[in-house]
Amino acid sequence: MKTQLIDGKSFASNMTQKIALEVKQLQQEKNITPGLAVILVGNDPASEVYVRNKTKQTHRVGMRSFMHLLPETTTQEEILNLIARLNKDPDIHGILVQLPLPKGLNADTIIQAITPHKDVDGLTAYNTGKLALGHKDGFIPCTPLGCLMLLQKELSSLKGLHAVIIGASNLMGKPMAQLLLQEGCTVTIAHIHTRNPEKLARQADILIVATGCSELVKGSWISEGTTIIDVGINRITTKDNKTKLIGDVAFEEVLGKAAKITPVPGGVGPVTIACLLHNTLQAARNTIK
Numbered sequence: 001m002k003t004q005l006i007d008g009k010s011f012a013s014n015m016t017q018k019i020a021l022e023v024k025q026l027q028q029e030k031n032i033t034p035g036l037a038v039i040l041v042g043n044d045p046a047s048e049v050y051v052r053n054k055t056k057q058t059h060r061v062g063m064r065s066f067m068h069l070l071p072e073t074t075t076q077e078e079i080l081n082l083i084a085r086l087n088k089d090p091d092i093h094g095i096l097v098q099l100p101l102p103k104g105l106n107a108d109t110i111i112q113a114i115t116p117h118k119d120v121d122g123l124t125a126y127n128t129g130k131l132a133l134g135h136k137d138g139f140i141p142c143t144p145l146g147c148l149m150l151l152q153k154e155l156s157s158l159k160g161l162h163a164v165i166i167g168a169s170n171l172m173g174k175p176m177a178q179l180l181l182q183e184g185c186t187v188t189i190a191h192i193h194t195r196n197p198e199k200l201a202r203q204a205d206i207l208i209v210a211t212g213c214s215e216l217v218k219g220s221w222i223s224e225g226t227t228i229i230d231v232g233i234n235r236i237t238t239k240d241n242k243t244k245l246i247g248d249v250a251f252e253e254v255l256g257k258a259a260k261i262t263p264v265p266g267g268v269g270p271v272t273i274a275c276l277l278h279n280t281l282q283a284a285r286n287t288i289k
């Protein structure tokens with residue numbers, strides 16, 4: 001079987017082109033320019049790359065970007081005060097706190113301080129509850145939303161398919177399960193305590209991997225014809241001292257077995273950012289009376 005690559009980069013580029021047109025229309029018709037505030041605390045190099053990409057894409061679609069780069073020593077109270085100000089600022093339609101936060105800060109308390117109608121990461125209890133109830137008017141976390149869009153494009157129907165998700169985080173695994181359940185998939189979530197995850201993976205029509213463990217999923221875990229969404233982005237140093245990005249799936253080993261797979265880089269990552277812009281546009285539109 002020839003494994004087809006799922007091109008997230010071009011999917012994201014199509015999405016952002018459409019969003020840019022819609023931003024222009026919103027400005028012309030309603031005099032509203034969507035504004036996104038991003039809070040980055042500390043100097044995590046990967047987070048710095050993602051936040052830079054977010055800013056670049058925000059400008060590219062014609063939105064305003066408000067960057068808050070805070071030192072590692074910033075206190076919980078200072079971050080909560082900043083969020084309280086951003087919650088009230090009418091120029092800001094979306095607020096996100098880049099994760100992970102430095103040790104000593106309580107990420108949950110900080111995220112829950114974001115007003116739900118500006119929570120474009122979809123991580124507050126309000127938006128999590130909306131998703132669980134199947135309400136369509138909440139914000140859906142960007143990575144699982146992107147994965148769903150890619151699956152809908154690649155597969156004619158998701159109904160009845162067995163989706164196995166490896167990883168149960170609030171950012172990815174849990175919302176992904178809710179979304180696929182609503183699409184009519186039979187969903188299995190595997191996590192750190194799951195026995196024999198390879199056995200579950202072999203039963204998957206769709207396998208979604210978001211663990212942060214480089215190449216955890218081996219070729220022997222994959223049955224012929226599975227569609228794989230690899231959410232992992234792991235930076236490794238090669239023997240010749242170069243940095244390389246690899247996924248949570250041993251890519252070379254699954255070629256020839258999987259029907260389709262998202263590459264790393266160029267798979268899920270770019271679509272995550274496009275979904276952030278999609279949610280920010282929605283947040284701005286929601287302010288129209």
Ligand SMILES: Nc1nc2c(c(=O)[nH]1)N[C@@H](CN(C=O)c1ccc(C(=O)N[C@@H](CCC(=O)O)C(=O)O)cc1)CN2
Binds near residue numbers: 053096121266268270
């Ligand atoms: N508050 C949030 N924090 C984090 C999220 C999130 O959705 N909200 N997700 C990830 C990081 N992330 C976005 O924030 C993200 C990761 C990777 C990419 C991306 O475009 N990756 C490229 C490679 C880029 C590179 O490292 O060179 C690719 O896969 O092709 C976008 C967004 C954790 N934190």
Ligand SMILES: [Mg+2]
Binds near residue numbers: 262264265267
């Ligand atoms: Mg990718």
